[in-house]
Amino acid sequence: MGFVAASATTQPVSATEGTAETTPWITVADGFASFAVPTSDVQSTMGNVAGVVVEANFGPSFSLSELGLSRSDRAWTSVIGPLQPGLYYYRFRGDDTKIMKDPTNPTAVTSDPTWSTFLVPGDSTRLLANVPQGQGGAVETVTYAGEVATQQRSAAVWTPPGYDARRKKPYPVLYLQPGEGAASTDWLELGRARQILDNLAVQRRLEPMVVVIGNAGTGPDGRGELEKIIATTRRNFNVAHDPKRQALAGTSAAGAQALSTVLTHPGKFGYVGSFAGVPSDEGLRLNARAINAGTELLRLYTGNATDPAYNPTCRFMRTLDRASVEYDFDGVNPDAGHNWNAWQENLADFAPRLFRTAPDHRPSPGHAPLRHEFELPAAGTAPTPWLAKDANGNTFATVETSTEYATAQHVTLWGNWAPGGSWVNVHMTSDGDRWRATVGPLKPWFYYYKFIVDLASKKDPSNPTSITTEPTWSTFLVPGERSRLLADAPAGRGGSVETLTYDSAVAGGKRTANVWLPPGYDAKRATPYPVFYLQHGGGQNSTDWLEMGRAKQILDNEFLDGELVPMVVVMGNGNVSDYPKELLENLGPATSARYNISSDPAQRAIAGLSMGGFQTFAVLKQYPGAFGYVASFSAGIGTPTAGNDPTGLDPVAINNGTKLLRVYTTAPSRLTYDCFASFCHESEQGEDAVDSS
Numbered sequence: 001m002g003f004v005a006a007s008a009t010t011q012p013v014s015a016t017e018g019t020a021e022t023t024p025w026i027t028v029a030d031g032f033a034s035f036a037v038p039t040s041d042v043q044s045t046m047g048n049v050a051g052v053v054v055e056a057n058f059g060p061s062f063s064l065s066e067l068g069l070s071r072s073d074r075a076w077t078s079v080i081g082p083l084q085p086g087l088y089y090y091r092f093r094g095d096d097t098k099i100m101k102d103p104t105n106p107t108a109v110t111s112d113p114t115w116s117t118f119l120v121p122g123d124s125t126r127l128l129a130n131v132p133q134g135q136g137g138a139v140e141t142v143t144y145a146g147e148v149a150t151q152q153r154s155a156a157v158w159t160p161p162g163y164d165a166r167r168k169k170p171y172p173v174l175y176l177q178p179g180e181g182a183a184s185t186d187w188l189e190l191g192r193a194r195q196i197l198d199n200l201a202v203q204r205r206l207e208p209m210v211v212v213i214g215n216a217g218t219g220p221d222g223r224g225e226l227e228k229i230i231a232t233t234r235r236n237f238n239v240a241h242d243p244k245r246q247a248l249a250g251t252s253a254a255g256a257q258a259l260s261t262v263l264t265h266p267g268k269f270g271y272v273g274s275f276a277g278v279p280s281d282e283g284l285r286l287n288a289r290a291i292n293a294g295t296e297l298l299r300l301y302t303g304n305a306t307d308p309a310y311n312p313t314c315r316f317m318r319t320l321d322r323a324s325v326e327y328d329f330d331g332v333n334p335d336a337g338h339n340w341n342a343w344q345e346n347l348a349d350f351a352p353r354l355f356r357t358a359p360d361h362r363p364s365p366g367h368a369p370l371r372h373e374f375e376l377p378a379a380g381t382a383p384t385p386w387l388a389k390d391a392n393g394n395t396f397a398t399v400e401t402s403t404e405y406a407t408a409q410h411v412t413l414w415g416n417w418a419p420g421g422s423w424v425n426v427h428m429t430s431d432g433d434r435w436r437a438t439v440g441p442l443k444p445w446f447y448y449y450k451f452i453v454d455l456a457s458k459k460d461p462s463n464p465t466s467i468t469t470e471p472t473w474s475t476f477l478v479p480g481e482r483s484r485l486l487a488d489a490p491a492g493r494g495g496s497v498e499t500l501t502y503d504s505a506v507a508g509g510k511r512t513a514n515v516w517l518p519p520g521y522d523a524k525r526a527t528p529y530p531v532f533y534l535q536h537g538g539g540q541n542s543t544d545w546l547e548m549g550r551a552k553q554i555l556d557n558e559f560l561d562g563e564l565v566p567m568v569v570v571m572g573n574g575n576v577s578d579y580p581k582e583l584l585e586n587l588g589p590a591t592s593a594r595y596n597i598s599s600d601p602a603q604r605a606i607a608g609l610s611m612g613g614f615q616t617f618a619v620l621k622q623y624p625g626a627f628g629y630v631a632s633f634s635a636g637i638g639t640p641t642a643g644n645d646p647t648g649l650d651p652v653a654i655n656n657g658t659k660l661l662r663v664y665t666t667a668p669s670r671l672t673y674d675c676f677a678s679f680c681h682e683s684e685q686g687e688d689a690v691d692s693s
Helices: 039-046 123-129 184-189 193-202 220-234 252-264 290-296 312-322 340-353 481-486 551-560 580-596 611-622 649-659 671-683
Strands: 012-013 026-029 033-039 052-056 063-067 075-080 086-095 098-100 116-120 138-145 150-159 173-176 210-215 246-250 273-276 296-304 328-332 386-389 395-400 411-415 422-429 429-431 434-442 446-455 456-458 474-478 494-503 509-517 531-533 568-571 603-610 627-633 660-664 688-691
Touching: 012 671, 033 039, 039 075, 039 098, 063 075, 086 123, 086 340, 116 386, 116 411, 123 193, 138 220, 150 184, 150 220, 173 220, 173 252, 184 193, 193 210, 193 340, 193 688, 210 220, 220 252, 246 252, 246 340, 252 273, 273 340, 273 395, 273 446, 296 312, 296 340, 296 474, 395 474, 411 434, 422 434, 422 474, 434 446, 446 481, 446 551, 474 481, 481 551, 494 580, 509 551, 509 580, 531 580, 531 611, 551 568, 580 611, 603 611, 611 627
Parallel strands: 012 098, 173 210, 173 246, 246 273, 273 296, 296 328, 531 568, 531 603, 603 627, 627 660, 660 688
Antiparallel strands: 026 033, 033 075, 052 063, 052 086, 063 422, 086 098, 086 116, 138 150, 150 210, 386 395, 395 434, 411 422, 411 446, 429 434, 446 456, 446 474, 494 509, 509 568
16 A cells, blocks of 8 residues: 545645755754755745645554645744654645656655655664665665566565575565555655664674565556466576475555455465455455464564454454464554555564574564454544544544535645644545544544635534634544643542623723632631632733633642642633723732732742743733732743843843743744743843743
């Protein structure tokens, strides 16, 4: 199986000549991929487009997904990460229909020239890296006749380091096939077969062998083509003819073909591997004695619940068990689906087991047995999202559209499940007159999503949750220890949320704020409660901290855990021309008049995210000491330069009046960190904290 096929309306386009000489469109550092596609290049290649996305395997389980780019006068940009170590492939798509390769990236995918690749290194991908020059094997191409007399087909052949064409004992041989829609070159460019084999050989974990990568898994007569590949290999290379020194493996449809071969022609290959093959046992008559006698190793592989081979593999193993056919199962790969990231691991596990005594027959570390199928409700029979667990105990969410989009051309599922909580669109597939997608594994957390139907945002009508400022979004919570504070507190034990309505001279009318009161709040308590003003980000309002930020749940659970001082938390509407004035002259006095809160600055706190963090800085700048506790969440305020402090803050006044100043930012966004690191150094305030986690 190769890439998702482009629709009939997709138009591959080429970047303008000479673009490759410009600044790279992608930079990768510390696991973060940053994209900056010049606006002029997009215009010259795609024409006028309303949106541009990076189509890549960024989704959960390395699924193909779309990362939206933001437009400026100079470039379309975005950042995603931290990415898991692995090989990533990507291209650019404009308005769903126009596709463009990155001309600044010299990597290529022969079977589809619109793709480029990049490798994120790490311990888990050491086998994917190039070995030192001169230490690896060699790859050459051989040709053979296709079904049509004038047609020439080709296969890639890897020979091990030190290969000797005249060696007295012929080399064992592995015939490695790509799945339907793929090509032999995909095993090299996407499967990193050469790097995997080179590294295994250098580490002496691989029996010296010849590996032939053909196209027998893609043609209408796969078995006949495989025979031609075998004959060509024997004419050109010093390989064994003994079945016990021959192996066959393939991905997807080629994996199913390998299974069919070993079961219907037992003894033809001594070693057989199915990498996510989707087998069928219809009409299959198994001769277990012949299969077991003629096969040294039969090993099955599958990805997680997003892999179409997951359920068929479960059923097929039951068939083999009933027939007493001996086989190994590598277990369910928890981290990848039906894609090259999984098949790279499969090859790295399978190849060292060939033509030698296998060290063990157990699944790979972290892989789990597959004892039952991953069952989903029939289309249209259950509200979504539908949460289920796979064999590894990981949670997967399935959603589907209503029938009104049956004739849509391009439907994706947008959500915050990519690395770092990034928003990406996962491709949905047609299921009758509906579209459906399963995403995962999802860590315990709070997720929000929507459908993108032919560029238009649509809400999931079967999910009753809502976001006031984003009417097409729906939400769901994956329970677990990691998301415990985001879950509802036990009934009757949490605090309460009220709406405060007040007059605003700044806004010139009535405004509202949401106020959280701690459990047992006493309006007549002798000691007034501390007060915390919590601000939202740009494009949001006072409802977002409740509907998206789960503020009530966090405050309730922290209080019940004994981690929270009883306080009043005010979530105001920051969409106003002068927020410091709004807070100090309107919202603050209205809160004091309504609730039993302290007027002591040491008992007052303020924080905000993004735009709200910027407003927090403005309050800190104009009214130093008015709030004893101050924090910003991911708020950029500019980068300091020599002789220029963009904050305009007064360190002395702030140090004298502030008990805690805490700054939060994510790793790829350094503006806030750089600025406040400079400020804190100058102020020499010991209680400052910059949290860059």
